[in-house]
Amino acid sequence: MTYTFDFGAVLDRAPELLWGSLATLGLALAGMLLALVIGILGVVARTSKSEIARTPVIVFVEVVRNTPFLVQIFFIYFALPLMGIRLNPTVTAIIALGINGGAYAIEIIRGGVESVSRGQIEAGFALGLHKADVFRLIVLKPALRAIYPSLTSQFIMLTLTTSVCTSIAAYELTSAAQRIESDTFRSFEVYFTVTAIYLVISTLMMGLFALISRHYFNYPTR
Amino acid sequence: MGPIGENEIFFLMQGLKWTLLLAIVGFIGGGMFGILIALLRTSKTKAARRITAGYIGAFQGTPLLMQLFVVYYGVALLGIEVNAWIAVAIAFTLHASAFLGEIWRGSIEAVPKGQTEAANALGLHYVSRMKDVILPQALKISMPATIGFLVQLIKGTSLAAIVGFIELTRAGQIISNQTYRPLLVFGIVGAIYFIVCWPLSHAGSGLEKRMAKAAR
Numbered sequence: 001m002t003y004t005f006d007f008g009a010v011l012d013r014a015p016e017l018l019w020g021s022l023a024t025l026g027l028a029l030a031g032m033l034l035a036l037v038i039g040i041l042g043v044v045a046r047t048s049k050s051e052i053a054r055t056p057v058i059v060f061v062e063v064v065r066n067t068p069f070l071v072q073i074f075f076i077y078f079a080l081p082l083m084g085i086r087l088n089p090t091v092t093a094i095i096a097l098g099i100n101g102g103a104y105a106i107e108i109i110r111g112g113v114e115s116v117s118r119g120q121i122e123a124g125f126a127l128g129l130h131k132a133d134v135f136r137l138i139v140l141k142p143a144l145r146a147i148y149p150s151l152t153s154q155f156i157m158l159t160l161t162t163s164v165c166t167s168i169a170a171y172e173l174t175s176a177a178q179r180i181e182s183d184t185f186r187s188f189e190v191y192f193t194v195t196a197i198y199l200v201i202s203t204l205m206m207g208l209f210a211l212i213s214r215h216y217f218n219y220p221t222r
Numbered sequence: 223m224g225p226i227g228e229n230e231i232f233f234l235m236q237g238l239k240w241t242l243l244l245a246i247v248g249f250i251g252g253g254m255f256g257i258l259i260a261l262l263r264t265s266k267t268k269a270a271r272r273i274t275a276g277y278i279g280a281f282q283g284t285p286l287l288m289q290l291f292v293v294y295y296g297v298a299l300l301g302i303e304v305n306a307w308i309a310v311a312i313a314f315t316l317h318a319s320a321f322l323g324e325i326w327r328g329s330i331e332a333v334p335k336g337q338t339e340a341a342n343a344l345g346l347h348y349v350s351r352m353k354d355v356i357l358p359q360a361l362k363i364s365m366p367a368t369i370g371f372l373v374q375l376i377k378g379t380s381l382a383a384i385v386g387f388i389e390l391t392r393a394g395q396i397i398s399n400q401t402y403r404p405l406l407v408f409g410i411v412g413a414i415y416f417i418v419c420w421p422l423s424h425a426g427s428g429l430e431k432r433m434a435k436a437a438r
Binding site: 003062063065066067068069070071072074075078079082156160161162163164166167174187188191192194195198199202203206 | 285295301377380391398404412423
């Protein structure tokens with residue numbers, strides 16, 4: 001092997017990597033928020049009594065979860081202009097991330113809502129708690145605690161998925177990497193470095209989520 | 223705009239063939255390495271547990287697309303003359319081995335401890351204890367998650383399109399560029415993925431419900 005590694009050429013472009021990382025975080029955060037909104041609205045419709053409200057949500061979840069994100073983002077990217085909506089790639093990417101993450105969020109949140117047992121709620125009322133307190137202490141907090149691990153790992157997955165948004169030329173870390181690669185021809189070094197940056201980002205996010213969990217959900221259940 | 227005719231559908235089917243082959247190679251290769259990862263991850267040696275934990279963490283904490291790029295260019299650096307197909311297959315094998323390793327670690331640990339103790343009491347050595355007692359039970363526990371990961375892997379092969387590999391998604395891109403009918407083409411491509419993935423997802427969640435009922 002005669003290849004000499006040259007990470008210097010990549011590190012010279014550190015500012016671009018930093019901006020790319022921030023763009024990735026921004027994209028992920030916006031995608032997560034949209035996914036949460038879609039998730040909550042979806043659960044409301046999914047658990048309603050009307051079949052007209054439930055069926056579209058079931059179809060949406062099944063279709064999104066059984067097709068690749070890349071195909072979804074292409075579809076949305078080409079479909080929006082046909083509906084007369086012209087958006088820049090970043091906004092399109094956020095919509096795609098929100099729709100993809102939302103489908104998973106619906107299933108996760110629904111599981112949490114259904115995990116709260118009726119007996120607990122009745123016990124709360126029997127103890128003379130107010131309706132608001134029953135909702136906050138007996139329904140919401142335990143449900144959030146139950147879904148917290150799967151929801152946060154889904155969010156980290158969404159953050160890693162943002163890399164695919166380079167395919168519609170949205171600005172983020174992977175697209176920054178591709179630009180640096182085409183300038184320096186140091187393909188391996190660029191992608192190795194950027195992969196390490198993603199690892200740092202997801203590790204930090206995991207730590208942050210664990211910290212939040214320790215703060216809010218640290219109480220015994222038995 | 224051009225029509226979507228027999229030739230286009232045939233081209234998509236060729237793409238589907240590569241998508242399925244890639245997923246199968248990744249699943250089988252990943253399964254073989256994955257079992258090794260799972261065994262090392264649950265072994266008594268601390269170093270083996272640490273190293274495999276790092277391996278799993280690295281693959282679960284980075285985007286699949288980056289893994290494809292790193293392996294694709296990394297293999298080229300080794301000076302071996304490889305085509306895109308082999309590089310991409312190696313990448314999917316490594317990726318799958320980390321995820322399956324983690325799924326199977328969980329399943330091995332989910333087998334009741336009494337089983338290991340009973341096997342020890344019977345004087346079974348490690349190989350027999352694993353092969354005859356623990357792994358068959360772990361395999362059953364892991365089935366829903368394993369099938370779930372297979373669906374993820376099939377969807378993940380679409381990213382090979384970005385490194386220029388002509389599988390189903392790339393075939394769709396090519397036809398979309400030729401016919402100027404992106405919505406129809408990506409609609410068809412999405413439908414094909416759905417037809418492949420949905421029965422698997424359904425089987426996986428069905429199995430999970432059955433097992434949850436049996437455990438109650």
